Every structure is written in structure tokens, then in C-alpha cells.
Amino acid sequence: MEKPEKLIVDGKRLDGRGPEELRPLKIQAGALKRADGSAYVELGANKVLAAVYGPRELHPRHMQQPDTAVLRCRYNMAPFSVEERKRPGPDRRSVxxxxxxxxxxxxxVFTKLYPRSGIDVFVEVLQADAGTRTAGITAAAVALADAGVPMRDLVSAVAVGKVDDTIVLDLTKEEDQFGTTDMPVAMLPRKRVITLLQMDGSFIEEEFERALALAMKGCEQIYEAQKQALKARYSIKPEEG
Amino acid sequence: MYEIISSVKRDYIADLARQEKRADARALDQYREVSVETGLIKSAQGSALVKIGNTQVLAGVKLERVEPFPDTPNSGVLMVNAELRPLASPTFEAGPPDENSIELARVVDRGIRESESIDLDKLGITPGKEVWAVYIDLHVLDYDGNLIDAASLAAIAALWNVKKPQVEGWTLDEFPVLKKPVAVTVVKIGEKLMVDPSLDEENVMDARLTISTLEDGSICAMQKGGVWCLTVEEIKAAYGLARAKAAELREHLK
Amino acid sequence: MLHAQNRELVVPGQLIAEGGYSIHEGVFREGSSIYSSVVGLVDVRGHDISVIPLRSRYVPRRGDVVIGVVVDTHASGWILDLNSPYDGNLFVSNLLQRKVDLSREDISQYLGVGDVVVVEIMDVDERMRVLLEASGPGMGRITSGKLVEITPAKIPRVIGKKGSMLATLQNTSGCKLRVGRNGRIMVWGEDTHMVNAVVEALLMIEREAHLSGLTDRVHQFLEKMKSGGE
Structure with missing residues (x-):
């Protein structure tokens, strides 16, 4: 990819969005048959699947906790999900x-309800365009709810960053690569508390505060889509007899 | 982890087979609903999502410039890799490829390689220095039986989806894919043969035979699996089924 | 004060009510607020609030009748998979309801791996070790029939109010059913066509458990299947 001269022209980003706009978002609850719960998320060019298995018996046994379920997550990128083929298998980044x-x-997650058990969350990136970990969290929260795992809240996530000195919501790969700053954020929508916060690049204090507020605004939009997806999954009409 | 097959389920499926019936009311020579969707992964040069019933396999083709093998200095390289991702089944585990994923990749590889479906000789760049590698990555997303047929169909559909690859250094006009090999898996339960095993049928089957055929009905690859045996008559019958069903499946590649 | 309607479909974290209600399955309290913990239907009865989940995992409880599958054997009994995060332990004396001299009797004649067994949960300790017995009528090993699995959350719907749904399923189809709390159901019948129809009906109940008029639809469906319909 070559660096474009400018990432923001006349207040618009290269894909035509304003700085505070999300890419088109689609969430489907219950995308897979075998999994106990699942979800599919498309955010711009990102295509991410999440599957939940459990609570189920946890192996190896020494991992079992006497008073709580153990939550395990595995994030994986398909080899064809990125420009240059990714070598299959876990690497330091995915770990x-x-x-x-x-x-x-x-x-x-109310893990105390299922002592000694395991809950497995698998996040599978099929096509990547920056923001896959946050799209993965968004999908995983829906998949957990779809699996019937008791939860205090959903988790909604999105990245923000700084591009051409502008704070922007939901970076594309181009903006992530050539911008100054990338900051993925996950939030519990009910209490508005943060459960994921990473950042690389540079922010001054004022920028950071604006960026965080923008991320939380983005999470609210994502939360609405998550709720809709879960309700749509079960708002079915009886089959015509 | 392993799939527990209860004895009543085993007996039920075997009893039905004896009456030439199946638990999902299909005929013995009937596939579940098949769909092929191509071009949905933009980061790949070719892609295809194949669904057979609830089973879903996503194939992605990536082209990269690599060093050639010394014995074929001006021929492209074909690599097939399969991953039984743990999201696809409670019985799949994370970690390095196990014997099942390696078998799956190799069966798909042979169907394409042995049929010379890709003209690898056209994929040289600089003799002895650089050639194109064709990576076919098979991602199993939902496992409800008959992965081999779904993965094979996904692989060939993804190859035909490459067309004019948007990749730096590509000078050929069209991606040189020539043929459409199609794998059909026949399983034997008791004395009966049936195509497209569901997961339950796969779990109780005595033996399995996958036959990849080309448009002219010729066989380009075979693989037998399962712990029991097949008679010559059964193998011949399976070949007949495979030809007929491959023609049906090939309709999805148009 | 209620913030959701009765029978409303809610998601985890959604505010259901505030104030002095008694809370049950599928909800939790923070301060005076009551929230849903699952995707499910709000159920308000007087001062009692719960959310009936649309999907759930089975957690063994004493007294439940469940259908297990033998996954392992040990010197004095068997380990049963219960479609749950927790396996159950069935000692041979609790299967046969008598004292067994292990030095004289070969217990492998009674059960083996893969066998299906109707059992009752005798005890669950704080470490979720589950003790099973097969004492009631019709309990013990099953040798024929079709085994169906649905999400355990829908089992109450398969039984219905005072057993009404189960009665409809059995009387209309002529099949016999045994329902395990853990989401496993055995179906027996002379006619394979009707056995398959009952399986279809069970999957229909799983899909549509939260919609009203279900018993009638199940009845109509089975009647149609009986008269040779698709």
C-alpha cells in the first residue's frame, strides 16, 4: 500500500466518511450451527465470526477452578484475510x-454459576481491514449472549485514532497504517466502563479525552446494533402449517 | 475431545439404512442443499464459501512470489492447507494440524494437482529464481459432516474465482485454471452406500470413499477412509454415484 | 416500577424493574435495579420477576430425571455424559438397586460405553460432583428408539402446563416419549414416519417456544403428518 498524500480532504475521509462516522455495520446473531452460540460481524471490509462453546467440561483438568468457570479466548486470522498471506497458526500478536x-x-460473564467448567470463545477473522480485535469483541459478546451464558451486560468495542491531526472513529487499514494513533476501546454499555484500552501512536491529553469520548459514542451505536441482532434472532414468526 | 455416539443413535441410523432411509429423510443418493458463493473475501485473490447442509467451508486463494523447487525451476507451486478451526465443532481443538486436517488438505490437493487443473508451467516468473505460489487455504467454519466434498468444491470454486488477479507483478492475462475436478464422498453403513454423509452418518459409517472426477467422467483422485472395507462391487457403485453427483455439483461452478 | 413488559424479549444487562420484587432465574439485582442476565422473555407474576432464557446449559439438580450417555467405566460403575458441563457417576449398586459383590459379578454386562440410560440425580455436591441412580419406573438402560437433543431451556415447554404439550405429542402421534431435564428426549414408535414427525415437532417447539398458540400448531402439524402429509 502506498501512502496517500492526505487521509482527510475537506473534512472527509478517503472512503467518504466524516471523522465521527462508523463504517457500515452488520451484526448477525446465530451464524453457525454447531456452536452453542455464535455471531457474524461485518464492519466496513472486516468480516469476523465468533463462536462460543460451553460452559462445558474443562480439559486439561488441572485448569479447572473449584468455584468458577474459566473463560478462554482464541483470536485467529485466516491466512487469506490479509494482503500478504498470513502463516497459519498462533503468533505473538494473536496470543x-x-x-x-x-x-x-x-x-x-457470571462465571461463578458454573464452577469447574470452561467457556471457550473463538474469534475468527475472515477478512481484515483494521479494528479486527474490537469487531471480534463485539461479535464475541453477541455470541456469548446467543449461547445463553448469563451476563451482566453486553460488551461493545470500536477503535479510534488520529489521522492528519484529526480524531477519527473506526479506522481503516490505510488510516491505521499511515495515521498517527490507533486506540481500540471496549465498553460495558450499561455502566459505561471500559474493559479494553490499548493505544499506540501519540495523543496529547485533550486529544485523548476527545478520542475516548468518541470511542464511547461509537460503542453506543454498536451496542444498539448488538441488541437488534439478538432480538432479530428470536423474533421469528411461526412456520406456516 | 471426541464425539460420543450413543448406541441408540448408531442403531437408529443403521436400521434406517437397512430400509434405504436416512434420518433427515433424504434419498441415499441425495445431497443436502448445496450453495457456492464466490468472491466474498476481497483480501484474497479468489475465494468461495461452500455450504452443504449446515457444513460450511471457506476457501481463499492467495498468490505470492516464491523461489521454485530445484527440479521444476520454471513452474508454479501449489500449496493446500486446511484448518479445522475450533469454532467449527466442539470436537476440534486449537493447535497444529492434526491427522484429519492434514488428510483433508492432501485429498483436496491431489484432486487439483493430479487433474492438472492449474497450468503450473505458466506460473514461472524468472527461471530458477522466482515463480508464483498458489496457496489454497481451507477454513472450516461449521462442521456437520462431509468436509471433503465441501472443501474440494470450495477450493475449485475459489480457483475459478481468481480470474485476473490484482497482485503486483502479475503479467498473464487470465489465471491458468483449466478444469473442474469435483469430489464426491460415498459412505457405507451396513450394506448400503449413500452420498454426502451427515455428521451422524459419518460418525457411524463403516467406510468412506471419496472419488474426484472430471467433466469427462475420468477419475483424478481417490481416498478411502474409515475402519471397515469395501467390496469391488461397492467401489464400482460408488464410482457411478460419484460421476452422477459430480455433474450435479459442477452446476454450482458455473 | 417495571421497565419492561411481560413476555417482552430482553437482552443481558437490560433494565427490567426497580424496587422490591423477588428475583428468580435469568435476572440479577444491583442496588434497587433488576436486570436481565440472558436473552429471554420477561416473566412477571405479582412480585416475582424472572427472565425465561431462550437457550441454556443444563446444570444438574437433585431430583431431576435426565438421559445420560455412558462415556467411561470404572471399577464400580460408569461415568455418564449429561449434556452438561458436569458428568455424572452411576455406581452399579445405584443402577441395580441392590448390593453388588464386585469380586463375583462382571459389571460390564450391565452397561458399556455409548449406552443410553435414564437416571435420576441423587446428589450434587459443592464441587459439582454428580451422583446418579436408576430407581424409578422406566429408568435404566435404553436399547431402542430415537434420541433427540434440544436446548434444556425449552424442556418445560415440551412438557407444557400440567403436561399438556407432552400429552398432545404422545396422543396425536401414537409415539411414546421420555423427556430428560437435560434436553435429551427419547422417542419410540412403530411408525418411522411418525417418529420423524415427532422429532420435527420437538424442533418446532425448540424454535417457537416463546410464541403463543404452540400446542395447537404442534397438534395440527402431527395430525397432518398422520394423514400422510409432508
Whole structure:
């Protein structure tokens, strides 16, 4: 990819969005048959699947906790999901992302209801265009709810950043690569508390505050779409007899 | 982890098979609903999502410049990789490829390689230095039986979807894919043969035979699986089924 | 004060009510506010609030009748998968309801891996170790029939008010059913066509459990299947 001269022209981003606009978002609850719960998220060019299995018996046994379920997450990119083919299997990046996704989700799960069991969350990126970990969290929260896992709240996530000295919501790959700053954020919508916050690049204090507020605004929009997806899944009409 | 097959389920499926029936009311030579959707992954040069019933396999083709093998200095390289992602089944585990995913990749690879479906000789760049590698990555998303047929169909559909690849250094006009090999898996339960096994049928089957055929009905690859045996008559019958069903499946590649 | 209507479809974290209600399944309290913890239907009865989940995992409770599948054997009994995060332990004496001299009797004649068994949950300890027995009528090993699995959340709907749905299923189809709390159901019948129709009807109940008029639709569906319809 070559660096464009400017990423923001006349207040518009290269894909035509304003700085505070999300890319087109589609969420489907219950995308897979075998999983106990699942969800599919498209955010711009990102295509992400999440599947939940469990609570189920946890192996190896020594991982079992006597008083709580263990939440496990695995984030994986398909080899064809990115420009240059990604070598299959876990790498350092996916191990770290798996960990932060788990930590973003864990606060909402009533793990104490299922002692000694395991809840597995699999996030699978099929096509990537920046913001896959946040799209993964958004999908995973819907998949957990779809699986019937008791939760205090959903988790909604999106990235913000700084591009051409402008704070923008939901960066594309181009903006992530050539912009100054990328900051993925996950929020519990009911309490408006943050469960994932990472950043690389540079922000001054004022920028950081604006960026965080913008991220939370973005999360609210995502939360609405998550709720709609879960309700749509079960708002079915009886089959005509 | 393993799938527990209760004895009543096993007996039920075997009893039905004896009466030439199936638990989902299909005929023995009937596939579940098949769909092929191509071009949905923009980061790949070719892609296809194949659904057979609830089973879903996504194939992505990536083209990259690599060093050639010493014995074929001016021929392209074909690589097929399959991943049984743990999101696709409670029985799949994360980690390096196991024997099932390796078998799956190799069966799909042979169907394409042995039929010479890709003209690898056209994929040289600089003799002895650089050639095109065709990576076919098979991503199993939902496993409800018959992965081999779904993965094979996804692979060939993704190859035909490459057309004019948007990749730096590409000088050929069209991607040189020539043929349409199609794999059909026949399983034997008791004395009966049936196509497109569901997960339950796969779990109780005695044996399995996958036959990849071309448009002219010729066989380009075969793979037998399962712990029991097949008679010559059964193999011949399976070949007949495979030809007929491959013609049906090939309709989805148009 | 209620913030959601009775029978409304809610999602985790959604505010259901504030004030002094008693809370049950599918809800939790923070301060005076009551929230849903699952995707489900709000159920308000007087001062009692719950959310009936649309999907759930089965957690063993003493007294439940469940259908298990043998996954392992040990010196004095078997380990059963209960379609739950927790396996159950069935000792041979609790299967046969008598003392068994293990040095004299080969217990592998009674059960093996893959066998389906109707059992009752005898006890669950704080470490979720589950003890099983097969004492009631019709309990023990099952050797024929069709095993169906649905989400355990929908089992109350399969039984229905005072057993009404189960009666409809059995009387209309002529099949016999055994319903396990853990989401497993056995169906027996002379006619494969009607067995399959009952399986269809069970999946219909799983899909449409939250819609009204379901018993009538199940009845109509089975009548149609009986008269040879598709």
C-alpha cells in the first residue's frame, strides 16, 4: 500500500466518511450451527465470526477452578484475510489479542454459576481491514449472549485514532497504517466502563479525552446494533402449517 | 475431545439404512442443499464459501512470489492447507494440524494437482529464481459432516474465482485454471452406500470413499477412509454415484 | 416500577424493574435495579420477576430425571455424559438397586460405553460432583428408539402446563416419549414416519417456544403428518 498524500480532504475521509462516522455495520446473531452460540460481524471490509462453546467440561483438568468457570479466548486470522498471506497458526500478536479480548469480556460473564467448567470463545477473522480485535469483541459478546451464558451486560468495542491531526472513529487499514494513533476501546454499555484500552501512536491529553469520548459514542451505536441482532434472532414468526 | 455416539443413535441410523432411509429423510443418493458463493473475501485473490447442509467451508486463494523447487525451476507451486478451526465443532481443538486436517488438505490437493487443473508451467516468473505460489487455504467454519466434498468444491470454486488477479507483478492475462475436478464422498453403513454423509452418518459409517472426477467422467483422485472395507462391487457403485453427483455439483461452478 | 413488559424479549444487562420484587432465574439485582442476565422473555407474576432464557446449559439438580450417555467405566460403575458441563457417576449398586459383590459379578454386562440410560440425580455436591441412580419406573438402560437433543431451556415447554404439550405429542402421534431435564428426549414408535414427525415437532417447539398458540400448531402439524402429509 502506498501512502496517500492526505487521509482527510475537506473534512472527509478517503472512503467518504466524516471523522465521527462508523463504517457500515452488520451484526448477525446465530451464524453457525454447531456452536452453542455464535455471531457474524461485518464492519466496513472486516468480516469476523465468533463462536462460543460451553460452559462445558474443562480439559486439561488441572485448569479447572473449584468455584468458577474459566473463560478462554482464541483470536485467529485466516491466512487469506490479509494482503500478504498470513502463516497459519498462533503468533505473538494473536496470543496477545486473545488475552485482551478475554479480559474485555470476562467482567460481564457470571462465571461463578458454573464452577469447574470452561467457556471457550473463538474469534475468527475472515477478512481484515483494521479494528479486527474490537469487531471480534463485539461479535464475541453477541455470541456469548446467543449461547445463553448469563451476563451482566453486553460488551461493545470500536477503535479510534488520529489521522492528519484529526480524531477519527473506526479506522481503516490505510488510516491505521499511515495515521498517527490507533486506540481500540471496549465498553460495558450499561455502566459505561471500559474493559479494553490499548493505544499506540501519540495523543496529547485533550486529544485523548476527545478520542475516548468518541470511542464511547461509537460503542453506543454498536451496542444498539448488538441488541437488534439478538432480538432479530428470536423474533421469528411461526412456520406456516 | 471426541464425539460420543450413543448406541441408540448408531442403531437408529443403521436400521434406517437397512430400509434405504436416512434420518433427515433424504434419498441415499441425495445431497443436502448445496450453495457456492464466490468472491466474498476481497483480501484474497479468489475465494468461495461452500455450504452443504449446515457444513460450511471457506476457501481463499492467495498468490505470492516464491523461489521454485530445484527440479521444476520454471513452474508454479501449489500449496493446500486446511484448518479445522475450533469454532467449527466442539470436537476440534486449537493447535497444529492434526491427522484429519492434514488428510483433508492432501485429498483436496491431489484432486487439483493430479487433474492438472492449474497450468503450473505458466506460473514461472524468472527461471530458477522466482515463480508464483498458489496457496489454497481451507477454513472450516461449521462442521456437520462431509468436509471433503465441501472443501474440494470450495477450493475449485475459489480457483475459478481468481480470474485476473490484482497482485503486483502479475503479467498473464487470465489465471491458468483449466478444469473442474469435483469430489464426491460415498459412505457405507451396513450394506448400503449413500452420498454426502451427515455428521451422524459419518460418525457411524463403516467406510468412506471419496472419488474426484472430471467433466469427462475420468477419475483424478481417490481416498478411502474409515475402519471397515469395501467390496469391488461397492467401489464400482460408488464410482457411478460419484460421476452422477459430480455433474450435479459442477452446476454450482458455473 | 417495571421497565419492561411481560413476555417482552430482553437482552443481558437490560433494565427490567426497580424496587422490591423477588428475583428468580435469568435476572440479577444491583442496588434497587433488576436486570436481565440472558436473552429471554420477561416473566412477571405479582412480585416475582424472572427472565425465561431462550437457550441454556443444563446444570444438574437433585431430583431431576435426565438421559445420560455412558462415556467411561470404572471399577464400580460408569461415568455418564449429561449434556452438561458436569458428568455424572452411576455406581452399579445405584443402577441395580441392590448390593453388588464386585469380586463375583462382571459389571460390564450391565452397561458399556455409548449406552443410553435414564437416571435420576441423587446428589450434587459443592464441587459439582454428580451422583446418579436408576430407581424409578422406566429408568435404566435404553436399547431402542430415537434420541433427540434440544436446548434444556425449552424442556418445560415440551412438557407444557400440567403436561399438556407432552400429552398432545404422545396422543396425536401414537409415539411414546421420555423427556430428560437435560434436553435429551427419547422417542419410540412403530411408525418411522411418525417418529420423524415427532422429532420435527420437538424442533418446532425448540424454535417457537416463546410464541403463543404452540400446542395447537404442534397438534395440527402431527395430525397432518398422520394423514400422510409432508
Amino acid at each position: 496477545e489479542i486473545s488475552k485482551v479480548i478475554r479480559e474485555a469480556l470476562e467482567p460481564v
